[in-house]
Amino acid sequence: MRKFTCALVLLAVTGSLFMLTGCSKKEGGVTAGAVKEGAKAVNFTLKDMQDKEVKLSDYAGKVVLLNFWATWCPPCREEIPSMAKLNEQMAGKPFQMLCVSIDDGGKADVLAFFKKEGVTLPALSDPDSEVGRQYGITGVPESFIIDKQGKIVKKVIGGLDWVSPDIVSFLTNLTSQQP
Secondary structure, eight states: OHHHHHHHHHHHHHHHHHHHHOBOSSTTTTOSSOOOTTSBOOOOEEEETTSOEEEGGGGTTSEEEEEEEOTTOHHHHHHHHHHHHHHHHTTTSSEEEEEEEOOTTTHHHHHHHHHHHTOOOOEEEOTTOHHHHHHTOOSBSEEEEEOTTSBEEEEEESOOOTTSHHHHHHHHHHHHSOO
16 A cells, blocks of 8 residues: 555656646657757747748747647646737737647647637647757747847746736836837
């Protein structure tokens, strides 16, 4: 009985760590070379849910929340509702959210998830994790806050409540700064 209890405690702890740190697409993650805070954001081109090509550089002069996620990742699914609320709150400001899905099923997986959850976000598809590798992500969710000059001001590993007052205030202050 004692071994069983210890095994349950160990399972609960590792499960909690998994939820806190995020999910990995493959053994060892998708890391190639980590992009650090203070560095220039790497430009990329991906397709959105309407198959339109979107470049990060299209949003020069705006604060960008670049979030890497997947529909199969529990912490990602948990933070999506707060991301949708944040996107609504930031409407009309020089702000752009870009949710980059690394789902193998691409657009179809994302659209099915959004329909099921009743949310819509500006989503891009990166099924081969090519852009994820350029940013050196170690798993999902992982986010980068990019200022109006295209510099990464914050890297966030793991899920967040994106509508917490501190985060909204931080982003609002960034959007009010001159480029």
